[in-house]
Amino acid sequence: MIRQTLQFRQIVRDYSERIGQTARRILGNDQDAEEVLQDVLLKVYRALDEFKGESEMSTWIYRITINTCISFRRKAPRPEVSWDDHSVLEEISGSANDPEELYLQTEARERAVELTALLADKESQAVTLFYLEEMDYKEIGEIMGIPVGSVATILHRGRLHLHLLFLRDEKENLR
Amino acid sequence: MNCAEFRREYQCLVDRKDTDKLTPEMSAHVAKCPDCDKFARAMKAVDGALREQPRYQISQALMQDLLAIPLKEMRSEFALKRYVRKGLVITLSGVGVIVLGMALLPPGPFFWLRLSVLTSGLAYFCVNALKQKRLTVSLE
Numbered sequence: 001m002i003r004q005t006l007q008f009r010q011i012v013r014d015y016s017e018r019i020g021q022t023a024r025r026i027l028g029n030d031q032d033a034e035e036v037l038q039d040v041l042l043k044v045y046r047a048l049d050e051f052k053g054e055s056e057m058s059t060w061i062y063r064i065t066i067n068t069c070i071s072f073r074r075k076a077p078r079p080e081v082s083w084d085d086h087s088v089l090e091e092i093s094g095s096a097n098d099p100e101e102l103y104l105q106t107e108a109r110e111r112a113v114e115l116t117a118l119l120a121d122k123e124s125q126a127v128t129l130f131y132l133e134e135m136d137y138k139e140i141g142e143i144m145g146i147p148v149g150s151v152a153t154i155l156h157r158g159r160l161h162l163h164l165l166f167l168r169d170e171k172e173n174l175r
Numbered sequence: 176m177n178c179a180e181f182r183r184e185y186q187c188l189v190d191r192k193d194t195d196k197l198t199p200e201m202s203a204h205v206a207k208c209p210d211c212d213k214f215a216r217a218m219k220a221v222d223g224a225l226r227e228q229p230r231y232q233i234s235q236a237l238m239q240d241l242l243a244i245p246l247k248e249m250r251s252e253f254a255l256k257r258y259v260r261k262g263l264v265i266t267l268s269g270v271g272v273i274v275l276g277m278a279l280l281p282p283g284p285f286f287w288l289r290l291s292v293l294t295s296g297l298a299y300f301c302v303n304a305l306k307q308k309r310l311t312v313s314l315e
Contacts, residue, residue, distance in 0.1 A: 005245040012241045021231035034237060038244075045244050089182075092217055093210040099217035103224040112224045130190075131225040156186040163221045 008045050011061070016041070018133065019065050025128040026069040028117025032076065040068050055142070062133070062143045066125055078118065088164055095167050102166055115165040122146070123158030130155055176200045181211050189222045262304065269300025 019040050024033035043064050051060055102108070116124050122144065129140045137151040144151070181204045188194050194215070197205065205212050233241075276292030 001249075008245055009242055012238070012244075016233050016238065016241055017231055020233060024231050025228070030231070033231065037233075037237075038241065041241050042244055042248075045248060089210070089214065093213050099213065099220040103220045108224050109228050112221075112228060116225075127225065132228065152187070152190065155190065156183075159186070159189070159218060159221055159225075162225075163217045166221070 004045075004048050008041075008048060011044060011057075012041060015058070015061055019061065021132050022062065022065050022128050023069055025113060025116050025132055026066075026124050027072060027076075028078075028114045032072060036065070036068050036072050039072075040065050043068065059139065059142055062129070063145075066143060069125075070121055073121065088160055091164060091167065092160075099163070102170060108166075111166070111169065112162070115162055115169065118165055119158050119161055122154050123161060126151060126154045127158040127162065176204045178204075178208060178211055181205065181208070182214055185211075185215050185218060189218050194219050194222075265303040266300065269296060269303065272296035272299065 016037065020033050020037045023036040023040070024030060027033055027036065040061070044061060047064075051057070116127055118124075119127065125144055126140055129135045129143060135143075137148045140151045140155075141148040146154070181201055184198075184201060185194070188196065205215055273293055273296040276289060276296055
């Protein structure tokens with residue numbers, strides 16, 4: 001019991017911020033991220049005895065985080081975004097915005113967090129793990145339970161869709 | 176090189192942070208294709224925005240709450256055990272009341288008295304069992 005408590009405390013110190021960051025990126029706001037963070041750590045504590053070290057501790061924790069975020073997203077409805085994959089590229093090339101200028105605005109980084117949360121589940125997870133945790137395709141595939149080859153595809157699509165969301169967001173702000 | 180090939184390869188360069196290392200074929204294509212040029216600049220810009228995201232910071236109060244999870248779990252576990260123990264005592268005493276009522280009163284006479292002892296014993300048992308179940312569920 002004492003060993004488990006000490007191990008857990010170390011996990012809290014080492015992983016809390018990273019779990020919170022991942023959750024915020026996937027869910028889009030601090031409040032939900034905080035709720036998920038507490039939920040994840042409770043699950044980690046309860047399952048600590050069962051962790052056999054077959055995978056890295058970090059992989060195990062991220063898997064719990066991702067699954068908890070997925071459950072949370074299913075419970076809390078979010079605005080639905082739709083796009084036709086064939087017209088995405090046309091929409092990008094047809095936009096009047098200069099790509100670089102779009103991201104120079106001061107609130108762009110905050111908007112990136114909010115907009116990433118609007119991506120499809122797998123896209124927001126891949127984008128989050130790649131950029132925030134700087135994981136490679138293999139690690140992301142392991143956590144998300146998908147083949148390595150699919151990671152790149154999902155990540156590329158996520159980046160493309162995120163840019164599209166930025167363009168649409170900008171257009172709405174201008175109206 | 177066509178547009179689809181350029182875009183696929185460019186995304187791979189973005190992943191590797193190698194957007195400055197375009198192959199001669201890619202450079203030739205992007206020089207004559209404004210759509211791909213716009214695509215490349217957009218992907219590079221979105222990549223930059225994603226890499227520079229603000230860090231998430233945990234308040235001291237939240238950190239204390241998180242560190243206290245084992246203690247809360249321990250308390251809830253003890254409380255659960257206590258309620259289960261109490262529930263067992265209630266069940267056994269309820270059954271005891273019924274058995275006693277049956278044993279003390281011979282069959283035949285005192286029908287209404289025997290019936291009231293049995294009914295009250297059962298009611299006591301049911302109410303307390305339900306109360307315990309509710310408490311146990313809320314603890315879980």
